[in-house]
Amino acid sequence: MTASATWSLSKALAATIQGDATILALLNAVKPVHSGKPPGGAALDYIVLLDSSESRWMHMNGQGGNEGGETLTIWTTDLSLRKGKLIYAELRRLLDGTTLALDGHTMVRGELRLVTTYTDDGNPPARATVVGYTVLSKVGA
Structure with missing residues (x-):
């Protein structure tokens, strides 16, 4: 994905997640989705979109596109x-x-996969669930 397409993936993910009532109810946060590190003292629970990646892919017939990835970290007090x-x-x-x-x-x-989980002993203690989302796309509409 080009840089703008990677940014577009982040924006599309944030908008899609913030538009879902079930996920918003589970997060129960003032700002449920952060792009990058949230400000200190941000109220848990929330999702952080971070660490975009991109690469090119090619079909055997010479047509190609892009693979873009986004890491979503779900932070909860549970x-x-x-x-x-x-x-x-x-x-x-x-x-x-x-x-x-x-x-x-x-x-x-697109493909969503669970990557790992870990705890953070901060104040308050929190659990991180790290999820990867990979998208294959082709240039143009």
């Missing part, structure tokens, strides 16, 4: 795995089969 996995399940429901609108690109397919 130190068990329960809430993070509930939110992950809702993200799967929301994004499976969804075609995101990407500026200058057409989404071909």
Whole structure:
């Protein structure tokens, strides 16, 4: 993905997540989605969109496109795995089969996967559930 398409992926993910009442209810936050590190003291629970990646892919027939990735980190005060996995399940429901609108690109397919979980002993303690979302796209509408 070009830089603008990667940015477009971040914007499309944020808008899609913020438009879902079920995920918003689970997060129960004033600002449920942050692009980059949230400000200190941001109220948990929330999702952080961070660490975009991009690469080119080619078909055997010479046609190609781009692969873009976004890391979503679900931060909750629930130190068990329960809430993070509930939110992950809702993200799967929301994004499976969804075609995101990407500026200058057409989404071909997307894939969501659970990467890892860990705890942070900060104040307050929190659990992170890290999810990867990969999108294949082709240039143009």
